[in-house]
Amino acid sequence: MSKSPTISFIGAGNMASAIIGGMLDNGYKAGAIWVSAPDDEHLQGLRKRFGISVTTDNRYCAQQSDVVVLAVKPQVMASVCEDIAAVVRNTRPLMVSIAAGLTADTIDGWLGGGVPMVRVMPNTPSLVGKGAAGLFANSRVSEQQKNDVAAIFDSVGSANWVQQEEQLHAVTALSGSGPAYFFLILEALEEAATNAGMAAETARELAIQTMAGAAEMAARSDLEPAQLKRNVMSPGGTTEQAVNTFEQGGLRELVQKAYSAAYTRSQEMAKELAGK
Numbered sequence: 037m038s039k040s041p042t043i044s045f046i047g048a049g050n051m052a053s054a055i056i057g058g059m060l061d062n063g064y065k066a067g068a069i070w071v072s073a074p075d076d077e078h079l080q081g082l083r084k085r086f087g088i089s090v091t092t093d094n095r096y097c098a099q100q101s102d103v104v105v106l107a108v109k110p111q112v113m114a115s116v117c118e119d120i121a122a123v124v125r126n127t128r129p130l131m132v133s134i135a136a137g138l139t140a141d142t143i144d145g146w147l148g149g150g151v152p153m154v155r156v157m158p159n160t161p162s163l164v165g166k167g168a169a170g171l172f173a174n175s176r177v178s179e180q181q182k183n184d185v186a187a188i189f190d191s192v193g194s195a196n197w198v199q200q201e202e203q204l205h206a207v208t209a210l211s212g213s214g215p216a217y218f219f220l221i222l223e224a225l226e227e228a229a230t231n232a233g234m235a236a237e238t239a240r241e242l243a244i245q246t247m248a249g250a251a252e253m254a255a256r257s258d259l260e261p262a263q264l265k266r267n268v269m270s271p272g273g274t275t276e277q278a279v280n281t282f283e284q285g286g287l288r289e290l291v292q293k294a295y296s297a298a299y300t301r302s303q304e305m306a307k308e309l310a311g312k
């Protein structure tokens with residue numbers, strides 16, 4: 037494989053667009069990226085936005101590249117793989133799946149078997165170069181191919197290898213789904229502030245800046261999150277009241293429950309879809 041491999045995305049939705057946008061902002065050339073999906077109008081929009089090549093023909097798309105990223109919903113993965121299997125057998129690209137749940141063996145079976153495959157669990161902040169991805173390679177993937185895939189996901193954030201495929205369930209429940217958890221908190225904080233009379237625009241600006249600032253501090257500081265939290269809590273002050281309210285309301289248990297629900301769903305999807 038060349039130093040900068042050509043990359044085809046099958047599926048052009050939220051996650052593919054986020055990765056492509058991030059890659060282009062971080063040095064990848066539009067000329068090296070192909071995308072396929074059923075809706076030509078949507079594809080033309082992406083072509084205009086990103087300058088990449090587009091086609092409604094999945095087989096043609098798969099033929100163009102050293103790396104083929106499967107970026108469709110898990111429920112349509114079987115039919116997509118069966119459609120491109122002959123092409124994959126001939127051109128032998130590195131296959132990358134970003135689908136939640138589906139195991140490398142299941143997808144390999146749909147592609148006809150013997151395929152080098154990396155499973156990645158990325159997240160949508162890839163669009164702004166702040167993605168967090170977990171990666172697992174099957175035994176057919178070479179070191180060079182691992183480096184090529186890691187370079188793609190490092191270019192849009194951070195790429196983190198896991199040694200056991202099962203660990204991707206944990207990645208999915210944390211960072212794959214995670215952006216939605218923080219957007220939910222953002223929504224709730226904005227709502228609370230506007231209920232107290234703050235202008236919506238100001239509430240959004242302050243809430244986003246606070247979330248970004250807290251994340252940046254946690255990333256840069258040697259202190260534990262618990263200590264960073266205590267540093268905001270003046271004895272007898274306002275934060276103490278809010279944090280106690282969260283703790284007494286069962287926030288930790290709720291977070292554990294939500295995380296487990298996502299984890300379990302990832303496991304269920306693997307079982308449900310393997311038979312299809």
Ligand SMILES: NC(=O)C1=CN([C@@H]2O[C@H](COP(=O)(O)OP(=O)(O)OC[C@H]3O[C@@H](n4cnc5c(N)ncnc54)[C@H](OP(=O)(O)O)[C@@H]3O)[C@@H](O)[C@H]2O)C=CC1
Pocket residue numbers: 046047048049050051052072073074075078094107108109110112116134135136157158159160212213
């Ligand atoms: N969204 C996220 O935050 C994350 C998603 N993922 C995984 O990424 C994958 C895609 O998710 P997401 O981007 O959110 O989903 P979307 O629904 O946004 O995107 C799916 C894309 O696949 C296209 N598509 C549907 N059928 C076909 C087909 N037969 N051939 C080619 N393309 C097809 C859709 O086109 P159309 O819309 O016209 O039907 C759409 O462009 C999923 O497997 C998901 O598990 C992983 C991590 C995070």
Ligand SMILES: O=C(O)[C@@H]1CCC=N1
Pocket residue numbers: 136208212213
């Ligand atoms: O909700 C989902 O199933 C996908 C996987 C992680 C984020 N979105």
